[in-house]
Amino acid sequence: MAQTTHRDMEEGEFKLTSGDETLYIDQPFKAVSVKGKYLSHKKRNYNGVLEVSFADPKKIQGVVPSEISASWYPEAIKAQALAARTYALKHLRPAGKWDVYDTVDSQVYKGAGQEAANINAIINGATKGEVITYKGSLINAYFSASAGGYTVGSGFVWSTDLSYLVGKPDPYDQSKFVKNWWTYELSFDEISNLQYWRSD
16 A cells, blocks of 8 residues: 555444555554555554554654643653653553553554654663563553643542552642642531442
């Protein structure tokens, strides 16, 4: 397929279109861009191989600059590269049709057009092949744009306490969420009557 290949979802199947050719595929597959042409999905161009796994370095190159700015300090970019790569590998689902979403539900991925040379150099150089582990296993490398100046432990969010995900101050967070603190007071009776807590 020498032309740009477009991928869409249609009634539970992948629809691949290249020129006058159209294929419908209902299982995991691999599409490769050739002769300098891009793979296109949701009006975004993708470079390299489009497959189930987002752990491919070319995919991480589109994730990291979609999550942070290329103008950030190199050490911050290194940290994000490690988190992105570790998260992708941790969430591989060989039996599924895909591994992660390309949104904030997993990792934001905006394709080849989002790549930055300095970030690619860090991904393929200083952090190449590196991941974050705890006791020999990949960690759940969750990350967010802001924690409001203070993170919370994993048990507070997912009911599972992980030694490497504990609540602690984040003095480096300078976002608007840190500056705009708010409080809302509820009595014990009001909290007890909230539908969220009721099992009936």
